[in-house]
Amino acid sequence: MKKVRIISILLVAILLLSMIPGVGAQDEELPDIGTIKVGYIPILGFAPYFVALERGYFAEQGLDVELELFRSGDPMIAPLSLGQLDVGGGETGPALINAFNQGLDVRVVGSLASQPAGFGAVPLLVRTELIESGEVTSPADLAGKKVAVNILRGNAEYLLARALEQGGLTIEDVEMVSIPFPEMPQALANGAVDAAILPHPLAGRALGDGSAQVLLNGDEIVEGAQNGVIYFGQRLLQPENRxxxxxxxxxxxxxxxxxxxxxxxxxxxxxxxxxxIQTWTNVPEPAIRNGVAYFFDPNGVINLDSTADVVGYHIANGYTEASEIDLDALIITDFLEEALERVGEFEPPVADAAEPAATEEVEG
Incomplete structure (x- = not known):
């Protein structure tokens, strides 16, 4: 009888453990595809990648992850579709849209950084000299000025265009200059450009040395902007590697x-x-601590309204082969849904900053 009671207790314990999110998932055999190559940009918007690597969360999941540096999200798309890169992140830009339109194996699987109210981490900076002289006091005053973006037809251009709209201008009214984000603080300091769309913590360098000031914070340009999304490439989209x-x-x-x-x-x-963050952005810790935060949705939720606006901008400007795109097909949610089953839903600690504006669950 005593033996029966012990067995019963063990069975109940096993049953209870099986009800805990994630328990048992680690026992599933993991396909051996070698190193998981992950593309990143050295800005705060990729902080979860840096933290997951440095705090051992990838290793905890049995993943050997290697980060590879890129200038923006668009150059990641081709290697993702060819299986040379497994995960990336960045804008829903022309390269992603065109790859999807061509039937290539790249999909969006979750959110990266966004900018709801209070999280304007990608500001429009202007040289201090121009602001203090009164030459530039609003976006309208940028007409004819040199403005830096990290890549043409990317997310920085989209944000610049939306900022210029507030002054009745378009990107045709300024001289856009393509400069990698890490080089922008120096370009502002030496007067090579007059303004820049520059994310934190790199923006902190230009603000810290006094060479630039904020004309518009990121959430003042487009509130709730979905700056980045997570890309999966060919190898991870194969059913056997799910x-x-x-x-x-x-x-x-x-x-x-x-x-x-x-x-x-x-x-x-x-x-x-x-x-x-300091390790992977090479920005001094004080600039990181004093910088403006992004919002990283703790449940991976994508702001669909913002994503649709970004895609619409690229299509309207003729940057894509497609005249329309099915976001429900581009964005797949089953990976994220299963991950959430394992870790559980997250309840935000601050109710009034919990959700980005106009955010809804992605339906796949």
Whole structure:
């Protein structure tokens, strides 16, 4: 009788454990495809990738991840579709739209950084000399000026266009100059450009040395802008490698949640998080701690309204082969849904900053 009771207790314990999110998932055999190559840009918008790597969340999921530097999201698309890169991130730009239109194996699987109210991490900066002289006081005054973006036809151009609209201008009214983000602070300092769309923490350099000032914060340009999304490429989209993709997002979600704290969706109080960002952006820790935060949705939710606006901008300007695109087909949610089953839904610590404006769950 005693033996029967012990067996019954064990069975109940096993049943209870099976009801805990994620328990048992780690026992599933992981396909051996070698190193998971992940594209990144050295800006705060990729912080969850940096944190997941440095805090061991990828390793915890049995993933050997290697980060590869890119100038923007668009150049990641071709290697993703060829299986030379497994994960990327960035704008829903022309390269992604065209690849999808051509039937190539690249899809959006979750959100990266966004800019709801209070999270204007990608400001429009203007040289201090121009602001203090009164030559530039609003976007309308940028007519004829040199403005830096990291890549033409990318997310920075989209944000610049929306900022210029506030002054009755278009991108045709300024001289856009393509400069990698890390080189923009110096370009502002030496007068090579007059203004720049520059994300934090790199923006902190130009603000810290006094060479530039904020004309518009990112959330003043487009509130709720979905600056970045997560891309999966050919290898992770293969059914036999699905478990790898799910585990990647499990690690990502854990890292995104590390970017939340009692002050509400910031990262400044966590030394390990700040160190991870510093390692991969090469920006001094004070600039990171004093910079403006992005919002990283802790459940990976994408702002569909913003994404549709970005895609619409590229289509309207003739940057894409397609005249329209089916976002429900471009964005697939099953990887994220399974990852959330394992880690559970996250309840934001600050109610009034919990959700980006006009955000809805993505339906796949």
């Amino acid at each position: 478990e790898i993709g799910v585990r990647f997002l499990v690690a990502y979600l854990k890292a995104a949640r590390d970017l939340q704290d009692e002050e509400g969706f910031t990262f400044r109080t966590n030394d390990e998080v700040v160190s991870a």
